Amino acid sequence: DTGVSQDPRHKITKRGQNVTFRCDPISEHNRLYWYRQTLGQGPEFLTYFQNEAQLEKSRLLSDRFSAERPKGSFSTLEIQRTEQGDSAMYLCASSFFGQETQYFGPGTRLLVL
Amino acid sequence: EDQVTQSPEALRLQEGESSSLNCSYTVSGLRGLFWYRQDPGKGPEFLFTLYSAGEEKEKERLKATLTKKESFLHITAPKPEDSATYLCALAGGGGADGLTFGKGTHLIIQP
Numbered sequence: 001d002t003g004v005s006q007d008p009r010h011k012i013t014k015r016g017q018n019v020t021f022r023c024d025p026i027s028e029h030n031r032l033y034w035y036r037q038t039l040g041q042g043p044e045f046l047t048y049f050q051n052e053a054q055l056e057k058s059r060l061l062s063d064r065f066s067a068e069r070p071k072g073s074f075s076t077l078e079i080q081r082t083e084q085g086d087s088a089m090y091l092c093a094s095s096f097f098g099q100e101t102q103y104f105g106p107g108t109r110l111l112v113l
Numbered sequence: 114e115d116q117v118t119q120s121p122e123a124l125r126l127q128e129g130e131s132s133s134l135n136c137s138y139t140v141s142g143l144r145g146l147f148w149y150r151q152d153p154g155k156g157p158e159f160l161f162t163l164y165s166a167g168e169e170k171e172k173e174r175l176k177a178t179l180t181k182k183e184s185f186l187h188i189t190a191p192k193p194e195d196s197a198t199y200l201c202a203l204a205g206g207g208g209a210d211g212l213t214f215g216k217g218t219h220l221i222i223q224p
Contacts, residue, residue: 045211100147101162102212106156
């Protein structure tokens with residue numbers, strides 16, 4: 001069990017550029033979650049997948065955000081036309097269906113200049 | 114709407130000085146209450162899951178308890194390496210599967 005991994009760990013981009021983050025969940029975990037965390041706040045839920053199906057989206061997930069989990073394994077989160085307000089830590093978590101505990105990855109820290 | 118409030122926002126203790134962190138919550142049908150530890154620049158590290166009032170769990174110097182309105186994280190004889198932000202989160206029965214987090218308690222243990 002290697003834990004949840006995320007790539008890249010850090011990303012600096014210019015306003016208006018597109019960025020994509022990857023998350024690899026704990027093997028055999030069929031649920032995968034994306035959260036966003038800003039300084040001094042707790043993580044905020046964005047969206048989650050059960051296998052390859054995206055089952056829930058938060059109202060925080062604007063039209064510029066899209067997430068995929070094409071084969072029910074790894075997931076990608078893309079932000080189009082980034083804005084300075086998108087600067088945050090993006091966290092991925094995974095769990096077994098039927099078990100509530102979620103295990104988090106190390107996060108991807110995004111800075112939009 | 115599920116809500117989580119943590120207090121205090123920050124706490125500074127001397128090494129060996131025991132204390133408790135509070136997590137107050139409102140939820141429609143609790144599916145689980147979680148405690149995580151987060152070090153600067155890292156993702157949250159899972160500590161405990163509590164499911165029903167009266168439940169308690171322990172791990173080393175930490176003990177988590179749960180009532181119908183709040184949870185406590187008790188820290189006994191803390192060491193400097195216990196310094197971190199402690200996050201409380203819940204999974205509610207309203208259908209949403211994402212966790213609702215509090216803002217955390219920033220704990221500093223001075224040697």
